[in-house]
Amino acid sequence: MITGLRFLIVGALILVSVACSREQAIADEQQIDLISYGRWVVTMDPAGTIIENGAVAVHNGKIIAVGSAAKIDEQYNAIKTIPGDERVLMPGLVNGHTHAAMVLFRGMADDLELMDWLQNYIFPMEGQFVNEEFVKIGAELACLEMLRGGTTSIVDMYFYPQVSAQVFEGCGLRAILGAPMIDFPSPGFAGWDDSFAAGVEFVKSANYSSRIIPALAPHAPYTVSPDHLREVVEIAGSLNAPITMHLAEDMAEKSLIEQRYSTTPVRHVAALGMLDTAMIAAHVVVPDEEEIAMLAKSKVSAIHNPTSNMKLGAGISPVPAMIKAGVKVGLGTDGAASNNDLDMWEEIRLAALLHKVANNDPTAMPAMTALRLATSMGAEAIGLGEATGSLEVGKQADMIQIDMSDPRLQPVYDVISHLVYAVRSSDVVTTIIDGKIIVEEGEILTLDSAEIKRQVIAKSDEIRAALTNGTAEP
Ligand SMILES: [Zn+2]
Secondary structure (H helix, E strand, C coil): CHHHHHHHHHHHHHHHHHHHHHHHHHHHCEEEEEEEEEEEEECCCCCCCEEEEEEEEEECCEEEEEEEHHHHHHHEEEEEEECCCCEEEEECEEEEEECHHHHHHCCCCCCCCHHHHHHHHHHHHHHHHCCHHHHHHHHHHHHHHHHHCCEEEEEEECCCHHHHHHHHHHHCCEEEEEEEECCCCECCECCHHHHHHHHHHHHHHCCCCCCEEEEEEECCCCCCCHHHHHHHHHHHHHHCCCEEEEECCCHHHHHHHHHHHCCCHHHHHHHCCHHHCCCEEEECCCCCHHHHHHHHHCCCEEEECHHHHHHCCCCCCCHHHHHHHCCEEEECCCCHHHCCCCCHHHHHHHHHHHHHHHHCCCCCCCHHHHHHHCCHHHHHHCCCCCCCCCCCCCCECCEEEEECCCHHHCCCCCHHHHHHHCCCHHHEEEEEECCEEEEECCEECCCCHHHHHHHHHHHHHHHHHHHHCCCCCC
16 A cells, blocks of 8 residues: 555656656747748858758847757747748848839830930939839839849839838838939939939938948949049948949940040049949949959959840850959849849849850859859848848848749759759748748738739829820930
């Protein structure tokens, strides 16, 4: 009897201790905001680590752990989890050069040379139609497209940047916004003096979250005088603001700079002190070897825009040579008027293909390098390498999931190959920025898609009517 009682007591004690250790284990698991899983976690870290059946733990907007799903589950207990079966989890894409609101001019002026396209179509249309309302509707439409396609960071350059900044702030995008400055009349401005003053004021008075970074955006060396570019360098230094500008975009620009200043575009801006700034230079299609070496030694980065360069017949940027020389290179869509979309997957694929054909060499642009241009290298190029571009502990949680279940993506031998050569923007199902879920199961949570579409149709009807009635320039 006594032995039986002792047995019962010991048994009960064992049960209590098992229950306690289970409770202890749950208590030991750290309570965090989010765990996102992936059949393949493509980290884009320096080693190119890919974790099969992995997960990323997120707390307070930052990545706190990256590893196998089993290990993350053991350590953490999340308020929200996102399943990753048949999905890739990877860093969000970085669009290093765009004019977001120009989506409202999508498909309006195709198949023209750069200078003809700019001076006879784009600049007059902007003068006629671009105002705060246009920019708000355009930036919202652009956000829908970019966020649903997995873009999480952009460098934008467009009129009324304070309006775009509010849209990007609200929809959750990470953005560097360049206030445009140009020597001749532009929307809202008579010329250089007021566009420069407004740009400086935009940077000085900016009061946004850390996701929104104001910048100065002189248009190009052929539309802004040397004295004015010097002013930009000076004020950028004193405000500690980034500069973004079009540079060495095509042979026509090269000839203009040659005629006016008897030099080449990169040498021209170097003489003005611009290579001593962390300038984000869009295009850089026609640098010579010495200019590539100058860029490599500088803080300036080059953003490659393959679709826009192809469409405008601008030429082929020597991207493999620039990377080899040590130039910081990223990837961009440019505006939708010269693309005609904001799809970074197309840019990745075109970058991978274009340099193979240009060099008669299939090894000229490996898939992994093309993917890096839109992630880790792209983030470095726009000065955000510490914050985003890879899934590494300490970075902001900017990440996306891609659904690989479509027959078009079967079978999967090499996930990097698929991401570069087969995935489409419509395969993106999740977009997370700063740990906040922006797109869930393909649905955008921060914008009203139906209302934006209604406003876009109304605005395009207005533009069409003005053009038809001959009240517009083109
Ligand atoms: Zn551009």
